[in-house]
Amino acid sequence: MADETVEVSIAEAKAATAKALMKIGWDEADAELQAGIMTAAEVCGNNQGLVKMYNPVLMKPAEGASKPVVERDTGSSAVVNGNQSPGMVAASMAADLAVEKVKAGVTIAIVSAYNTCTSSGQLGYYVGKMAEKGVVGIALANSPEFVAASKGAKPVFGTNPMAFGIPKSDGPPVIFDMSTSSIALFGVLTAKAKGEALPDGVATDSTGEYTTDAAKVLEGGAIQTFGGHKGAGLSLMVELLAGALSGGAVLGQVDSKKSAKSWGHTIIAIAPGPLTDGFEEKAASICSTVKSSGDVRLPGEGSSSIAAERTAAGKLPIPKKIWDMIQKTGEEGLQ
Amino acid sequence: MADETVEVSIAEAKAATAKALMKIGWDEADAELQAGIMTAAEVCGNNQGLVKMYNPVLMKPAEGASKPVVERDTGSSAVVNGNQSPGMVAASMAADLAVEKVKAGVTIAIVSAYNTCTSSGQLGYYVGKMAEKGVVGIALANSPEFVAASKGAKPVFGTNPMAFGIPKSDGPPVIFDMSTSSIALFGVLTAKAKGEALPDGVATDSTGEYTTDAAKVLEGGAIQTFGGHKGAGLSLMVELLAGALSGGAVLGQVDSKKSAKSWGHTIIAIAPGPLTDGFEEKAASICSTVKSSGDVRLPGEGSSSIAAERTAAGKLPIPKKIWDMIQKTGEEGLQ
Numbered sequence: 001m002a003d004e005t006v007e008v009s010i011a012e013a014k015a016a017t018a019k020a021l022m023k024i025g026w027d028e029a030d031a032e033l034q035a036g037i038m039t040a041a042e043v044c045g046n047n048q049g050l051v052k053m054y055n056p057v058l059m060k061p062a063e064g065a066s067k068p069v070v071e072r073d074t075g076s077s078a079v080v081n082g083n084q085s086p087g088m089v090a091a092s093m094a095a096d097l098a099v100e101k102v103k104a105g106v107t108i109a110i111v112s113a114y115n116t117c118t119s120s121g122q123l124g125y126y127v128g129k130m131a132e133k134g135v136v137g138i139a140l141a142n143s144p145e146f147v148a149a150s151k152g153a154k155p156v157f158g159t160n161p162m163a164f165g166i167p168k169s170d171g172p173p174v175i176f177d178m179s180t181s182s183i184a185l186f187g188v189l190t191a192k193a194k195g196e197a198l199p200d201g202v203a204t205d206s207t208g209e210y211t212t213d214a215a216k217v218l219e220g221g222a223i224q225t226f227g228g229h230k231g232a233g234l235s236l237m238v239e240l241l242a243g244a245l246s247g248g249a250v251l252g253q254v255d256s257k258k259s260a261k262s263w264g265h266t267i268i269a270i271a272p273g274p275l276t277d278g279f280e281e282k283a284a285s286i287c288s289t290v291k292s293s294g295d296v297r298l299p300g301e302g303s304s305s306i307a308a309e310r311t312a313a314g315k316l317p318i319p320k321k322i323w324d325m326i327q328k329t330g331e332e333g334l335q
Numbered sequence: 336m337a338d339e340t341v342e343v344s345i346a347e348a349k350a351a352t353a354k355a356l357m358k359i360g361w362d363e364a365d366a367e368l369q370a371g372i373m374t375a376a377e378v379c380g381n382n383q384g385l386v387k388m389y390n391p392v393l394m395k396p397a398e399g400a401s402k403p404v405v406e407r408d409t410g411s412s413a414v415v416n417g418n419q420s421p422g423m424v425a426a427s428m429a430a431d432l433a434v435e436k437v438k439a440g441v442t443i444a445i446v447s448a449y450n451t452c453t454s455s456g457q458l459g460y461y462v463g464k465m466a467e468k469g470v471v472g473i474a475l476a477n478s479p480e481f482v483a484a485s486k487g488a489k490p491v492f493g494t495n496p497m498a499f500g501i502p503k504s505d506g507p508p509v510i511f512d513m514s515t516s517s518i519a520l521f522g523v524l525t526a527k528a529k530g531e532a533l534p535d536g537v538a539t540d541s542t543g544e545y546t547t548d549a550a551k552v553l554e555g556g557a558i559q560t561f562g563g564h565k566g567a568g569l570s571l572m573v574e575l576l577a578g579a580l581s582g583g584a585v586l587g588q589v590d591s592k593k594s595a596k597s598w599g600h601t602i603i604a605i606a607p608g609p610l611t612d613g614f615e616e617k618a619a620s621i622c623s624t625v626k627s628s629g630d631v632r633l634p635g636e637g638s639s640s641i642a643a644e645r646t647a648a649g650k651l652p653i654p655k656k657i658w659d660m661i662q663k664t665g666e667e668g669l670q
Contacts, residue, residue, distance in 0.1 A: 275580050
């Protein structure tokens with residue numbers, strides 16, 4: 001948001017964020033988990049980090065929020081009813097449960113989550129945790145209407161991310177986490193806060209024309225999907241697989257997903273062992289061959305190097321306005 | 336390839352193709368299945384159709400080709416060892432088996448296929464068949480080195496397609512089938528045959544510079560992935576999930592996937608019922624809301640309307656050179 005940043009120890013950033021989340025109404029377990037996920041995103045420079053605390057009212061418990069429960073449990077699947085708990089809590093539970101099912105013996109398991117009141121943040125976090133346990137993780141999530149299916153169309157999709165976590169033998173997992181929109185919602189919010197222009201052709205105003213003015217996008221405009229008709233198709237697939245398949249709010253069956261407050265998540269875990277031998281070595285071989293094929297950056301390389309540097313230093317830069325807000329919220333709660 | 340086309344009845348196109356495939360060495364069952372899949376692709380205007388018969392030597396049985404067998408069979412997974420059978424035969428078997436496993440009671444199943452000697456063609460065909468049985472189908476396939484991970488890099492990926500088939504209550508399934516490359520290999524071959532220029536920025540020559548000359552691309556150049564780093568990331572995910580997870584040839588572990596002749600496929604089937612009620616109605620609601628959000632073409636709409644027209648007429652246009660080659664091969668075999 002502001003350009004001025006402060007250096008804060010990672011432990012302090014996490015503790016202050018947890019304190020702020022408790023002050024706005026979450027219990028200690030839920031506050032710690034959310035603070036851990038947002039701080040982890042911040043550590044790797046992801047735009048789903050502590051910026052979420054800049055407007056803490058968006059992070060407060062919804063009316064009637066309680067703990068997530070598991071429904072429709074089978075050997076290879078389950079559904080987490082978030083009961084308006086935070087997206088991060090429900091998504092963590094879904095990812096853990098999918099891994100458990102695979103560890104219990106099925107080759108592949110699917111666990112969805114719905115009825116959560118906030119965003120699950122950086123999907124790469126969940127699939128990364130899954131891959132650290134030797135399991136291939138795939139996660140899809142839908143979200144409220146911000147993204148249009150074509151230029152000039154009404155927004156219908158969320159930024160509808162998809163993330164993949166792949167364990168490999170020669171180091172940490174490959175984590176690939178992408179939105180199917182051409183720019184993240186937080187990119188638009190940040191551009192507005194900083195008074196910066198958006199790139200050309202990534203978003204439209206309320207009349208359906210391209211604009212580089214973030215404020216106009218937020219006033220009834222729309223973000224575009226990435227990559228032409230392929231990106232639009234992928235966004236629709238995420239809407240179908242994470243929205244309809246999860247039990248979340250369904251376009252056309254609710255007035256809006258935003259007012260229904262039920263984003264959907266679908267998480268798939270795959271144990272490589274039953275399918276092939278030496279999967280992690282194969283994944284490492286593919287990644288190193290691709291890396292050495294030219295001037296190639298593998299998914300997650302940028303964020304891994306940022307994270308390595310910040311973790312070694314034990315501290316990270318936080319925009320001062322956000323850090324002030326986290327500390328103030330920890331003391332005073334919502335204003 | 337040539338612009339001149341002939342009108343052929345669909346039944347005759349399929350029968351002549353099957354006859355040509357038998358003449359080059361496939362048995363009746365394998366020939367019928369491949370002819371059916373290629374004719375179905377041609378009927379919906381897909382570029383993985385009868386053009387495959389233009390150079391029939393690429394479709395002939397590999398040395399030692401035999402029937403695919405199922406390995407590593409579990410309740411939720413299996414692996415089809417293609418035994419150098421055609422990709423279409425192994426992929427059909429894998430898709431059928433994934434559906435069977437889901438119908439037998441698991442919510443999700445994964446079946447991969449490897450060791451096939453030819454391309455599986457249009458992946459949308461398999462997921463469409465799965466969705467017609469009420470099952471969500473996802474298919475990924477890798478293929479030989481034609482596509483680079485960045486501009487100027489050596490080709491490492493295939494066109495690495497991903498396809499989704501989603502059943503819905505108000506009509507045929509939504510089928511979304513995309514390559515992760517910015518142009519299909521058959522697009523380059525067709526441009527060369529017709530002497531047409533490629534679009535800007537989709538492919539490079541052997542020096543790593545962009546070219547619109549298809550011949551230069553085929554002489555040591557590379558196709559680019561679509562959609563910037565997101566498309567490159569998706570192509571890598573397909574390489575990992577369809578290449579490494581399937582038992583297919585792995586980059587860096589073989590001299591080349593092309594010479595190893597073992598493309599990989601990974602097929603996932605999901606039964607919606609255990610996860611949510613009314614999935615097909617939800618999918619229909621999402622699709623119709625997206626469709627009416629503006630000037631939007633849903634995935635598969637174009638090919639469905641072409642298919643409807645050609646099916647009603649009972650015939651389809653085939654480039655004369657391809658049709659001549661199919662008929663000649665049926666009489667004389669490979670030259």
